[in-house]
Amino acid sequence: MHSGLHALRAGHVFDGGEVRGPGLVLVQDGVIRDVDFTGAAPPQHATVEDFGPDGWLLPGLVDAHVHLCWDAGPDAVAHVTSQASGTVLETARAAATSALHAGVTTVRDLGDRDYLAVTLRETVPETERPEIVASGPPITTRGGHCHFLGGEAEGAEALRAAVRERAERGCDVVKVMASGGNMTPGSSPLHQQYGLADLRLIVEEAHRLRLTTAAHVHAAQAVEDVIRAGFDTVEHFTFFSADGVSLREELLDEVVRRGVFVSLTVGTLPGSPVPPAVAARESALWDLAAKVIASGARVVPGTDAGIVPAKPHSVYPHALAELARAGMSNVQVLRSATAEAAEAVGRGGDKGVLRPGAHADLLVLGSSPVDDIAAVMDVRAVYRAGHRVR
Incomplete structure (x- = not known):
């Protein structure tokens, strides 16, 4: 299918922005050549795949926050830290396959070990895995959140060197632990890890090297400094405090004003237990998510897939159902999961849209996600770089 012209046809199309009627997407050499809504017949030399009047063609989905090296087991930290590199690379490969089969054709990996997400991208053909936007090990303080992944750096010189190393290793994004987190003994999400000067330095160095930046942040003061x-x-944008969750409205206003992307952590297998720190604040976190969505902030879904059993690498469709429950219309959810998320991870225009010149990463559903967002689980086919993988 790579070299020949291939026509995909369905009764409905969502192009990353708008819902359209019956359409035809022409694919060749892994790229979308044309998208047609006129009802014209496909070119005579094209092979045609018709998904029928009930079928839906969409751009492949984009998960803004995953951890491919983490196995979603009962002790994912022990797995990612104690197993041999070859074993962890196999974990990452299986995770990537699982995400791809769920319709996720692009993932942003925000914390690996030994740059294994980059290795995976370099060693597995693109048609057998999602596009991988990689951060390498997250930059963190000595003994700080996820220090066990190998990204400890403190002081201006060490931080600049850390950013440069990620650029040299082929990373696309610099991930920083601006506050502590729940997965690391001795670390607290209420505590800030880097001050404003260090955070600014990291952003400046990353942008100078044409890398994007992502900040893990829970505590309100850390949210302010990151913005x-x-x-x-x-990432997360949770406003954790000793009392629970305390949204600072002026910071949300600033995020909206600046057009900063908020990667909300969504997507849990229904009925699965979540970490105690999250469970204790769960209803407050959903109230917060609803306020962030209602504000008009640029919200994209990031599952944090891999960190606990409730977040397997196939969990993304559940994330979309959660965004709908938090107040997004189904069309907003689809935009958030495609064109918006692609822009957030630095792949705007290439991913998350059905238009000429974009990459031929597509998802085919058997029923309407506009009528019921749960239709994202009704997967009929997944195409990656023009190649049918499911």
Whole structure:
């Protein structure tokens, strides 16, 4: 299918922005050549795949926050830290396959070990895995959140060197632990790890090297500093406090004003237990998510897939159902999961859209996700770089 012209036809198309009627997408050499809504017949020399009047053609989905090296087991930290590199690479490969079969054709990996997400991208053909936007090990303080992944750096010189190393290793994005987190003994999400000057330095160096930036952040003061430092995406955005969850409205207003992407952590297998720190604040976190969505902030879904059993690498469709429950219309959810998320991870225009010149990563559903967002689980086919993988 790579070299020949291939025509995909369905009764409905969502192009990353709008819902359209019956359409035809022409694919050749892994790229979309044309998208036609006129009802014209496909070119005579094209092979045709017709998904019928009930079928839906969409861009492949984009998950803004995954951890491919983490196995979604009962102790994912032990697995990613203690197993041999070859074993962890196999974990990442299986995780990538699982995501791809769920319709996720692009993932942003925000924390691996030994740059294994980059290795995976270099060693597995693109048609057998999602596009991988990689950060390498997250930059963190000594003994800080996820220090066991090998990204410890403190002080201006060490931080600049850390950013440069990621550029040299082929990373696309710099991930920084601006606050502590729940997965690391001795670390607290209430505590800030880097001050404003360090955060600014990291962003400046990353942008100079044409890398994007993502900040893990829970505590309110860390949220403020991350926004002021100019990070491209804010991960989690939870406003954890000793009392629970305390949204600072002026910071949400600033995020909206600046057009910063908020990668909300969504997507849990229904009925699965979540980490205690999250469970204790769950209803407050959903209230917060609803306020962030209602504000008009640029929200994209990031599952954090891999970190716990409730977040397997196939969990993304559940994330979309959760965004709908938090107040997004189904069409907004689809935009958020495609064109918006692609832009957030630095792949705007190439991914998340059905238009000439874009990459031929497509998802085919058997029923309408506009009528019921759960239709994203009704997967009929997945195409990656023009190649049918499911």
